[in-house]
Amino acid sequence: MAGTVTVVVGTQWGDEGKGKLVDLLSKEADLCMRFQGGGNAGHTVVNNYGEFKLHLVPCGIFNANCICVMGTGTVIDPQDLLAEMEAIASKGVSVEQLVISDRAHVVMPYHKLLDKVEDEARGAYRVETTGRGIGPAYTDKVGRIGIRFHDLLHEDILRAKLSAVIKKHNAILTHVYGQQPFDAEELIEAALAWGQQLKPRIVDTMPIVRAALQENKNVLLEGQLSAMKDIDWGSYPFVTSSSPTAAGASAGSGIPPRYINRVIGVAKAYSTQVGTGPMPTELHDEMGAHLRTLGGEFGATTGRPRRIGWFDAVVTRYVTEINGCTDLNITKLDVLDTLAEIPVCTGYRYKGELIEHLPDPVIHEKCEPVYEVLPGWQQSTEQAKTLADLPRNARNYLDRLAELVNVRIHSVGVGPNRDQTLMA
Numbered sequence: 001m002a003g004t005v006t007v008v009v010g011t012q013w014g015d016e017g018k019g020k021l022v023d024l025l026s027k028e029a030d031l032c033m034r035f036q037g038g039g040n041a042g043h044t045v046v047n048n049y050g051e052f053k054l055h056l057v058p059c060g061i062f063n064a065n066c067i068c069v070m071g072t073g074t075v076i077d078p079q080d081l082l083a084e085m086e087a088i089a090s091k092g093v094s095v096e097q098l099v100i101s102d103r104a105h106v107v108m109p110y111h112k113l114l115d116k117v118e119d120e121a122r123g124a125y126r127v128e129t130t131g132r133g134i135g136p137a138y139t140d141k142v143g144r145i146g147i148r149f150h151d152l153l154h155e156d157i158l159r160a161k162l163s164a165v166i167k168k169h170n171a172i173l174t175h176v177y178g179q180q181p182f183d184a185e186e187l188i189e190a191a192l193a194w195g196q197q198l199k200p201r202i203v204d205t206m207p208i209v210r211a212a213l214q215e216n217k218n219v220l221l222e223g224q225l226s227a228m229k230d231i232d233w234g235s236y237p238f239v240t241s242s243s244p245t246a247a248g249a250s251a252g253s254g255i256p257p258r259y260i261n262r263v264i265g266v267a268k269a270y271s272t273q274v275g276t277g278p279m280p281t282e283l284h285d286e287m288g289a290h291l292r293t294l295g296g297e298f299g300a301t302t303g304r305p306r307r308i309g310w311f312d313a314v315v316t317r318y319v320t321e322i323n324g325c326t327d328l329n330i331t332k333l334d335v336l337d338t339l340a341e342i343p344v345c346t347g348y349r350y351k352g353e354l355i356e357h358l359p360d361p362v363i364h365e366k367c368e369p370v371y372e373v374l375p376g377w378q379q380s381t382e383q384a385k386t387l388a389d390l391p392r393n394a395r396n397y398l399d400r401l402a403e404l405v406n407v408r409i410h411s412v413g414v415g416p417n418r419d420q421t422l423m424a
């Protein structure tokens, strides 16, 4: 795949298994970049170095020849990043090739506290965020009072910016939320220390990106969450504060849209969601609990049990359309191995009418799923090495999903290991 710019995005509500695919594809990548989000990601990778839950570091880190970039569109807690780098390095993985965009925003300690108290104050519209400060960091970015990584290297700029912003946040934290104020001097000192520790990695990423494109390198853009959590296109207000789409990949990485030639959507063979928001196929019964156990569906970042449902073709088709997906990676097929029958949601019923497109979240919340029930295969798929090894009903299931979503299958996951991926 010489000279390919590939974006990997989720097509449900996140946690589809993007980390595993990015790890696999990065064997042939020269550059791997996170373009949005921050430590609220939890990308699981299982390879010969062991099992990792990467929150910030791009999953391309396991290829020592791949430059890994925390892109301009990301928001990063420097302390968490340093801890994650240390944890990865302690397992024998080189983090030498990791760089951070000087334009990326810093998640500060006050963002984490604001995240918690502001989410509690949302009442019925609580997002159930991961509490990692992502939303408040983006709010400051859009409000033009954010601190960028470049600022960490310049005491005068940092001091001027932080002194102003801390006054505002302290007033809100103390008066509105009854919290203790932050000490500006302490924050400045901590921020300068992060800057010094990360200094060699804080770079202008444009020359790196430009060189990769000019030299026809393989570039991987690693998305987090999914368009269902997109600030514009997701189930607002139960969304994240950035754009985890192929368009967001272009904006957050600085790679012009015309260079992107492959967009791989990752879809679980069933559905899961963490946090609040509509989910018509959600299972509240024993089958939901059973699938949660079979699939190990507990959050990589929070440990929270994930909400479970059947595959929702309306959602995945919507997300693949928003992204212009060229390919589909279906994961966790093996989790369905024991089931006799597998329902797939092909549309919704709302006020007696059949809907086959994704409606506004207020309506989506009230939609009843319309199911087509497919026969299971009741046979293990974990040992399969190619798609041809799969039982006929498993092939039929995959083909039907691809047909409903209208995107060709790129690969299928039959286990958490890197090599449990069947290429189409």
Ligand code: GDP
Pocket: 010, 014, 015, 016, 017, 018, 019, 020, 041, 042, 043, 044, 045, 046, 296, 300, 330, 331, 332, 333, 334, 335, 412, 413, 414, 415, 416
């Ligand atoms: P991500 O954030 O999209 O990378 O997804 P997560 O890492 O949060 O969740 C995916 C989980 O499923 C992880 O525990 C993966 O190891 C696991 N996983 C990924 N693909 C497969 C698969 O094909 N089969 C099974 N059984 N597990 C998988």
